[in-house]
Amino acid sequence: MPHIVIDKIKKIKYPVTVDDVEFLFEAENLIGVKTKKAKFLIKVLKKEKGFLVKYDKITRPLISEIKKAYKAFVKLNGANIIFENIEGIKEKIPDKNLLDITSDLSDVDIVEVGFGSGRHLLHLAKKYPDKIILGIEIHKPSIEQVLKRCIYENIDNIRIINHDARIILSKIPSNRLHSIYVHFPVPWDKKPHRRVINRDFINESVRALKKDGFLHLRTDSDNYFEYSLNEFLSFKEIDLKVQKNIPYEVSSKYEDRWRKMEKDIYDIYMINHTISDELVEDFDFSFECRLKNLDFAPKIYDNFVIHIEKVFKIDDKRELIRATIGNFNRPEHIYILNQETPEYFKSPAPIRENYLAHIELKRIFNGCACKS
Numbered sequence: 001m002p003h004i005v006i007d008k009i010k011k012i013k014y015p016v017t018v019d020d021v022e023f024l025f026e027a028e029n030l031i032g033v034k035t036k037k038a039k040f041l042i043k044v045l046k047k048e049k050g051f052l053v054k055y056d057k058i059t060r061p062l063i064s065e066i067k068k069a070y071k072a073f074v075k076l077n078g079a080n081i082i083f084e085n086i087e088g089i090k091e092k093i094p095d096k097n098l099l100d101i102t103s104d105l106s107d108v109d110i111v112e113v114g115f116g117s118g119r120h121l122l123h124l125a126k127k128y129p130d131k132i133i134l135g136i137e138i139h140k141p142s143i144e145q146v147l148k149r150c151i152y153e154n155i156d157n158i159r160i161i162n163h164d165a166r167i168i169l170s171k172i173p174s175n176r177l178h179s180i181y182v183h184f185p186v187p188w189d190k191k192p193h194r195r196v197i198n199r200d201f202i203n204e205s206v207r208a209l210k211k212d213g214f215l216h217l218r219t220d221s222d223n224y225f226e227y228s229l230n231e232f233l234s235f236k237e238i239d240l241k242v243q244k245n246i247p248y249e250v251s252s253k254y255e256d257r258w259r260k261m262e263k264d265i266y267d268i269y270m271i272n273h274t275i276s277d278e279l280v281e282d283f284d285f286s287f288e289c290r291l292k293n294l295d296f297a298p299k300i301y302d303n304f305v306i307h308i309e310k311v312f313k314i315d316d317k318r319e320l321i322r323a324t325i326g327n328f329n330r331p332e333h334i335y336i337l338n339q340e341t342p343e344y345f346k347s348p349a350p351i352r353e354n355y356l357a358h359i360e361l362k363r364i365f366n367g368c369a370c371k372s
């Protein structure tokens, strides 16, 4: 982790600006920093020899911004650097094919969930050169490999998001997708709540698919096949096609392995006939009033969680709250600057579970009606 060690720190009166870097507040050992491109926190820790200055992982910006902040912080304190490990760290150029949870997904035509080695994703991109293919994957090395292949093979209709597919699907506009592919998902026999296919996912698929669009599940797991078939069948109106051991147009790495072991392979095609209501995404993440009576017990609801983890004091009127909120399986780390009108120092992504958690957070901690 890029950090520096400096010989001394001074008592500073915040806010203060040095060389275009604003130091906003000090909340115990955290310092709020704002540059032209980013807002983040740095941490200052007293060591045997000097003071270690490093960045906070939750709000981590690009290395270039961290370097600017470290430099300005050294100047602000009139300090000398005893040790640094940031020289020569290369900035990763953001890849235009790599999206994030805040990206606009309205031009996506096809989704592949958990693409792994990416064989099928690359096949889709070549088969449908006029369509935008979105691959959603939680495994970073697979993503890096596929992004390299896109450059190498000059493919420009693939987009990739590193996130849980069950959350991303809920951000795709309604009646938009030609198809959704879920090939050889992890069966999670011991942790079924982690399975990609579940009622919410099928619901969101029906909503996001065009009329006559389809979801294709291919699996080698007898258990997962039976479980998924039952999940699909629990829907009132559904058009399903089921196949067993039918060769597919491209064989993935997993498929090759299962074939050698002579395992059965199942396909379920769910064809959508519904025209769904438009997706309403109007998430207001503001607060009206200072949060009060904070407690640290995790709060678990049907669709989301709220967990206040730590509170860092700034002064008599302000504090910085660190919390995790949002989807139970993929909660997000956030910071709230708690003051007369609180604001997120690091905002949650604009998705439904985070919004529900935000509303509940305000309700339980006085954030929407200023009771004295």
Ligand SMILES: C[S@@+](CC[C@H](N)C(=O)[O-])C[C@H]1O[C@@H](n2cnc3c(N)ncnc32)[C@H](O)[C@@H]1O
Residues within 6 Å of the ligand: 113, 114, 115, 116, 117, 118, 136, 137, 138, 139, 142, 163, 164, 165, 166, 182, 183, 184, 185, 186, 196, 252, 253, 254, 255
């Ligand atoms: C068994 S591999 C199959 C990979 C590929 N589809 C194939 O057929 O070779 C399952 C993949 O799904 C990914 N995955 C698991 N859960 C996921 C989720 N909730 N969202 C996105 N990707 C997920 C895993 O990281 C893994 O790469």
